[in-house]
Amino acid sequence: MTNKNYDLLVVGSGIVGLAHAYEAKKRGLSVAIVEQNASCTGASIRNFGFVTVSGQSSRDTWRRAVYSAQVWRELAALAGIKILHQGTWILCQRPEAVEVAQAFLRTPMGADCKYYPQASYLNLESLGFTNTGSLHLENSLGLLYSPHEFRVESKEAIPQLASYLQNEMGVDFYWKTEVLSIEGTSVHTSNNRLNAEKIVMCPGAQLTGIAKPYIEKHDLKLCTLQMLRVKVQDGFVLPGSVMTDNSLARYLGWSELPEAKVLQDRIAKEMPEYIKEGIHLIVVQSADGSLVVGDSHHYGSSEDVFASERIEKLIIELMYRVLNITEHAVVERWTGVYPSTNAYDALIEKVSSTMRVAIVSSGTGASTAFGLAKDNFDEWLG
Known part of the structure; x- marks a missing residue:
């Protein structure tokens, strides 16, 4: 001893x-x-390795995220941790999502973020952005871009x-x-x-x-997440981390905005299965080209042990709506878990x-x- x-x-x-x-x-x-x-x-x-700033709840959480992102960057250089890609693209597929994105830009948390309407898509490459063609841009009215995020392989x-x-x-x-x-x-x-x-x-x-x-x-609960790693066609490269309207309706930095209520109501009517399973799409990319995709959210007193094929299909279906992919193969499945309280x-x-x-x-x-x-x-x- x-x-x-x-x-x-x-x-x-x-x-x-x-x-x-x-x-x-x-x-x-x-x-x-x-x-x-x-x-x-x-x-x-068991997560995305997605260090997020934009979308965090205002006040303490957003402030802590700003500080943490700075520390992560410093430690990544010191510890040899590879930063895999940077920036976040949120496809705004509904007019209500566009309203949330533009309202967000008017807040202090929206500093350095940009909104690109559909008419400006042809200019994205000239602005220094690459690989935006990997997104189904025809399915969006605009893109909310945040430069603050980056990804590591957790x-x-x-x-x-x-x-x-x-x-x-x-x-x-x-x-x-x-x-x-x-x-x-x-x-x-x-x-x-x-x-x-x-x-x-x-x-x-x-x-x-x-x-x-x-x-x-x-009175903490456990939130279980269902996640996947998929291989897609060779040469597919994301422009950064990718999210959708569902994230604007869920992440508190956006969903707490008054403009988000109308978006939440519309998504609840159009995508009841996704709301039931707590699904909002996040896609990030690893060094080998594979994509980490998720996720769902189930709350209870213990972690869910078994993954659902139906939830997996819902996540993949949404992935195909957002990404310009022609094929996929699931190479890993797992569940994440974290403590949760409202x-x-x-x-x-x-x-x-x-x-x-x-x-x-x-x-x-x-x-x-x-x-x-x-x-x-x-x-x-x-």
């Missing part, structure tokens, strides 16, 4: 835990991360980030180590006993573990002067975790 001392101990190696470790090391603290699995296996590697980027924290920043990792109990500043694990001046639990979707007594009052996008539970629980409860962990960690430490450590 070892008995080491740290300024900060982080429970959980997902992006929220890694972000807290990074922010703490920047402040000169000694840091350890305790993870019950041999590697990160949760929400942080299943590679998260281990690379952990490796950088360990090898370059001196964070100690205790893999395959479960926290059994915490008494004051003493942490009893399945392998050892550790001491820490401060403890941050970042349980992600593990809502029934060591953090349960401190978070059960928040009350807030993230929570910091202040258990005591020495312990806190930090959770992103809106599926925006990859996009906001560094900002959440900074806010937590700014208030806690000064």
Whole structure:
């Protein structure tokens, strides 16, 4: 049994835990991360790797996303994390979506974003945009473009980030180590006993573990996502991440706008199956040319284990409406999962002067975790 001392101990190696470790090391603290699995296996590697700014809920979430995107870019260069593509294209297929897009541009969050009406499509290449022909432009009235987003391959980027924290920043990792109990500043694990001046639990979707007594009052649910990786015809290249009207009606940075209500009502009438399954299309591209496509949203007290062929067909059908593809083959299927509540996008539970629980409860962990960690430490450590 070892008995080491740290300024900060982080429970959980997902992006929220890694972000807290990074922010703490920047402040000169000694840091350890305790993870019950041999590697990160949760929400942080089962997502799009899509670091989003535009579309995030106004105020804290958007502000955290702006900060987190900056940190991601810095760390990508330092840790050798490849940024696969940049920018987001949202096909506005209904007049109501055009109204939402234009209303968004009038807000502070719309800074540097652009709307391109159908009449300007022939000029996109002269403006420096490439591969817009991969989109079914004839099915859209206009394009909302955001330059703020970019994509990493999560299943590679998260281990690379952990490796950088360990090898370059001196964070100690205790893999395959479960926290059994915490008494004051003493942490009893399945392998050892550790001491820490401060403890941050970042349980992600593990809502029934060591953090349960401190978070059960928040009535968190689990959201299960159905996702795919598909191969399409050779030479197909996306211009960036792609979304549609459904995203404008769902993502809070757009859906909270007054203009979004009419769009939401129309989509509910025209696409009831998609609303029932919580489907809004996101498509991103990997280095090998394959596309990561999703996703659906189911909420409950536990993660859905089995994927639905019907939901998969709905997602693929929408993909064909949006992308100029001629063929596809599904090469991977999986489910993502994250904690969720309608009350807030993230929570910091202040258990005591020495312990806190930090959770992103809106599926925006990859996009906001560094900002959440900074806010937590700014208030806690000064």
